[in-house]
Amino acid sequence: MSSQPPHPALLIPGPIEFDDAVLQAMSHYSESHVGMPFVNTFGETLSMLRKLFQTSDPKSQGFVISGSGTLGWDQVAANLVEPGDEVLVLHTGYFADSFADCFETYGIKPTQLKAPIGERPQQNEVEEALKARQYKLITITHTDTSTGVLSEIESIAQLVHRVSPDTLIVVDGVCSVGCEEIRFDDWGIDCVITASQKAIGCPAGLSIVMTSGRALDRFKARTKPPGSYFASWKNWLPIMQNYEARKPSYFATPSPQLVHALHTSLTQILSRPLEERFQKHKEASQKIKKAIADMGLKQLASKPENQANGMTAIYLPEGMSPPEILPTLMKKGVIFAGGLHKQIAAKYVRFGHMGVSVTDPKRDDIDRAIKALKEGLEEVGYKAPNGST
Amino acid sequence: MSSQPPHPALLIPGPIEFDDAVLQAMSHYSESHVGMPFVNTFGETLSMLRKLFQTSDPKSQGFVISGSGTLGWDQVAANLVEPGDEVLVLHTGYFADSFADCFETYGIKPTQLKAPIGERPQQNEVEEALKARQYKLITITHTDTSTGVLSEIESIAQLVHRVSPDTLIVVDGVCSVGCEEIRFDDWGIDCVITASQKAIGCPAGLSIVMTSGRALDRFKARTKPPGSYFASWKNWLPIMQNYEARKPSYFATPSPQLVHALHTSLTQILSRPLEERFQKHKEASQKIKKAIADMGLKQLASKPENQANGMTAIYLPEGMSPPEILPTLMKKGVIFAGGLHKQIAAKYVRFGHMGVSVTDPKRDDIDRAIKALKEGLEEVGYKAPNGST
Structure with missing residues (x-):
């Protein structure tokens, strides 16, 4: 506990x-x-x-x-x-x-x-x-x-x-x-x-x-x-x-x-091998990135080899801004960050996946966050394109 | 508690x-x-x-x-x-x-x-x-x-x-x-x-x-x-x-x-008037400074008007150095600091009396420290001069 x-x-x-x-x-x-x-x-x-x-x-x-x-x-x-x-x-x-x-x-x-x-x-x-x-x-x-x-x-x-x-x-x-x-x-x-x-x-x-x-x-x-x-x-x-x-x-x-x-x-x-820690972050990151692609969303980072393993910057669906989705996520018990890159700050959100949220098997932060994002997007009117789940 | x-x-x-x-x-x-x-x-x-x-x-x-x-x-x-x-x-x-x-x-x-x-x-x-x-x-x-x-x-x-x-x-x-x-x-x-x-x-x-x-x-x-x-x-x-x-x-x-x-x-x-807080620090400081004078010890600060109310820098008896007295005080459950002024660092110790140690009536830190200093000095061979208590 x-x-x-x-x-x-x-x-x-x-x-x-x-x-x-x-x-x-x-x-x-x-x-x-x-x-x-x-x-x-x-x-x-x-x-x-x-x-x-x-x-x-x-x-x-x-x-x-x-x-x-x-x-x-x-x-x-x-x-x-x-x-x-x-x-x-x-x-x-x-x-x-x-x-x-x-x-x-x-x-x-x-x-x-x-x-x-x-x-x-x-x-x-x-x-x-x-x-x-x-x-x-x-x-x-x-x-x-x-x-x-x-x-x-x-x-x-x-x-x-x-x-x-x-x-x-x-x-x-x-x-x-x-x-x-x-x-x-x-x-x-x-x-x-x-x-x-x-x-x-x-x-x-x-x-x-x-x-x-x-x-x-x-x-x-x-x-x-x-x-x-x-x-x-x-x-x-x-x-x-x-x-x-x-x-x-x-x-x-x-x-x-x-x-x-x-x-x-x-x-x-x-207390554990560092390689294991890096591997766990990679696996959680890949799971998140796959879920995001499945929702029909794109990342700022353009290709797998330049995508960080500790965070994901996610473009919101066309026309949606962080103030629409972030409070919805908050109600579901998950806090994401808004955009920070000045040119496009209003177009994306950031999902951090580091530390105990990834490495502690007693925590389900990552799964809850993926679920909250999917449900939250639907609640604010987003429909994933055909072929997405 | x-x-x-x-x-x-x-x-x-x-x-x-x-x-x-x-x-x-x-x-x-x-x-x-x-x-x-x-x-x-x-x-x-x-x-x-x-x-x-x-x-x-x-x-x-x-x-x-x-x-x-x-x-x-x-x-x-x-x-x-x-x-x-x-x-x-x-x-x-x-x-x-x-x-x-x-x-x-x-x-x-x-x-x-x-x-x-x-x-x-x-x-x-x-x-x-x-x-x-x-x-x-x-x-x-x-x-x-x-x-x-x-x-x-x-x-x-x-x-x-x-x-x-x-x-x-x-x-x-x-x-x-x-x-x-x-x-x-x-x-x-x-x-x-x-x-x-x-x-x-x-x-x-x-x-x-x-x-x-x-x-x-x-x-x-x-x-x-x-x-x-x-x-x-x-x-x-x-x-x-x-x-x-x-x-x-x-x-x-x-x-x-x-x-x-x-x-x-x-x-x-x-939550309390600031004047009361300053007054409490003044009173604790005066009590400490009197006790130190009673032990026959001198302060670095030369006269009442230039002596701080949150700390006291105390000259040790002639020939005594901080490494002799500080561990004795530690054994009695009190931590003082050594000297810091380069020219005379080996000749004095510093006693801080700020915050809850002074303002919280449930704490007896100051009285314990005065007692520890008095007893500690005696244990390492110091005798207060005649007239001191």
Whole structure:
């Protein structure tokens, strides 16, 4: 039995539904941020992050800082590049535009490589861009939360290593870490930024980052100090190293309760093979995508290979808008999100399928959501085309 | 009966002990950050902040952003001043040095006006400094958490208004908001930054700021964009205004659980007159300071008028260091903090007395702590001088 009161299933692309034990960890009694009980909890959390990101290189380093996923962009822009540097931003939706804005704030020059809505930049386009100019780093949004478009990290990383080996590879994994495979060492990634409230399954409030030794060397070789104070690795790197070495350390007060919740969710995630977790997300995603096709609906993401496994962005039937269907779903106990990509926001909804809603066999969130969507669409007057069920 | 398991009383200058209801709010089931239930909670929280800061000017605006108190410095440095601007930093301990570092990160030129340890800059010194140069803003650490020195905000504000009326008045209230009086409108303050985990009584993880209409006008008149992305009011101001107007809005995902906890703690604080709350903190502080004097010990803060009411920094007896006494106190169920001011860190400890430990009549944290300190000192070989009890 769940210890949570009855409530609608939150099936937006983050925050997601949380496990009881994770929520209970949020109520942990107050501890000193520099006392050994908490230092041990934080240290273990940082060690577990290495497993989540599949890095065993001792030169890698995780960061867990109070903030939202957005703070990860500031960490990249303020620490890994210097004013005047050129960076290449692969665009698959809203979040690349914002990441580019963030770079500009710090005096970095972003070039966006855009694809039509629902697509992702092609390998040959990326290759051409990388050959045209020397970029200090490239950013790839793994899953763009506004479109549900999935990028192919491994092949892009191979391309960068071949064509522009000095370019750091930065992955925005806010909507992918914990539900899509990321092999940090094997794929030669330099930095992944993410947040707590999506597939990691911990309430919002933590910016989570993994960096490679190469990225840290680049950081240490800066000619100017980092462009942010709160996001500065000059301030945070020794703190994270100390906590992971189980030594008390202070720059700014961490949130013991959120770190306890993250510790709990990571312990749960790592108690099973990661491949199994990714496979479960794939299976749930395929089930959802098939059901949506059966309803005669289309996704924003144009083809199976660019469709995320942790969320689905669904075009509504012609003439229907999110304010018509979302309240109907809510009445059926299911919360979806509206559109976020400015050009087409009024035409689609987003269904998040990450974490316990997918992995906990005691939950029927996904089946209920599919049923609610089908019934809800019919209630607001939609008839699936012939051949659809 | 408390619903928290038995644990040592956390009496450091933040995080503090939390009320059961606040901790329970941390476990709130997952909600959409743009759904009306949470939008209402966040909106009410922002409205309550106005009462906490004693501002009824509709042009004032509160900000609640995932982060630590430190993020408030970035908000000030990145939004209220521009590169090349001069600012005056009144120094009463460690935190002024760090605030000055933060200004330098954003290209601002801080001038620190320092006082000897345990003292605060004198009015005539501040007046002289303000007359010597045109400062865009002045910062005052209300209570410096490293020294327990209390600044006098009202009289400094009057001085600034008289001598340098265009200078914005910024208060670092991380260790004072909720336990020391701050009359935002009456005293003509432009910005107070604080954090959730001290006298506000909510777990760490939120940067909390109140700004005046004048400060926002100054922000809007900037010639260059803000120097930070995550701390940019260009990004956050419309979000906070929308939430407070009960409209969904998105820049970066807030932490619904922390906001629920803050909502709970603010509701508790505002259920009684604020003057009563400040008076209770004063009384507890005086009791502690008398007990410490009776033990023959001295405080860092040199005289009654510059001693904070939410914490006490206590010089240990000659030759004794924090690692000798802190574990003894821990055994007695009380956690104090070590020293933080670099020059003298090994010579003193810090006792935080804020929030429920002071205001909840069912708790005996303060009496237990005084007793533990007295007995603990004796156990490690300290004899109070003649005349002390």
